[in-house]
Amino acid sequence: FIGFGTVHAAMEGIAEETQRILELGLRGIKMHPDTQAFAIDDPRLFPVYEIIQGRIPVILHMGDHRYDYSQPARLRKVLEQFPRLQAIAAHFGGYQMHRLAAELLHDKNCFFDVSSSLMFMESGVAEEYIRHYGAERFLFGTDFPMWDSVDELKRFMAVRLCEEEREKILFKNAENLLNLK
Numbered sequence: 001f002i003g004f005g006t007v008h009a010a011m012e013g014i015a016e017e018t019q020r021i022l023e024l025g026l027r028g029i030k031m032h033p034d035t036q037a038f039a040i041d042d043p044r045l046f047p048v049y050e051i052i053q054g055r056i057p058v059i060l061h062m063g064d065h066r067y068d069y070s071q072p073a074r075l076r077k078v079l080e081q082f083p084r085l086q087a088i089a090a091h092f093g094g095y096q097m098h099r100l101a102a103e104l105l106h107d108k109n110c111f112f113d114v115s116s117s118l119m120f121m122e123s124g125v126a127e128e129y130i131r132h133y134g135a136e137r138f139l140f141g142t143d144f145p146m147w148d149s150v151d152e153l154k155r156f157m158a159v160r161l162c163e164e165e166r167e168k169i170l171f172k173n174a175e176n177l178l179n180l181k
Helices: 014-023 043-052 072-081 098-105 125-133 149-157 163-177
Strands: 029-031 058-060 087-089 110-113
Touching: 014 043, 029 043, 043 058, 043 072, 072 087, 072 098, 098 110, 098 125, 149 163
Parallel strands: 029 058, 058 087, 087 110
Antiparallel strands: none
């Protein structure tokens, strides 16, 4: 397991906590805007993005249609303002709005985690995204699976990919992104 830290937009000393995450050697920051009730592009998070850009990634829960906090358009604004920020957009970048995420995030410094999404996608859509944007932009298992991890892996293994694409998504991309070599 690879440890990530977390911050909250309303916390005091957010820049200091971000520095502490780096000093502890944690490999990234995880935020869940919908459950933490803050927007991805909340200016209170800008010190976090500034400190970590080019150093460690941030993984974000993305695209629950019930809330406005995790909309793909918000992440696009952040990535435009912090172009060296390495974002991992969970759930294909948009849990319930993956098509919008693909449209808005395709040209940004953004990875997509495939967790907790495949069961809701039409057949062939995951393969279409992976082939179109390149397997090097996808990760498996960087976000908490809401369902049984064995079932999640089975769903992923059922996506029609070649062995090289599968290896990139299952471990090589994370190895590179998190400097695990």
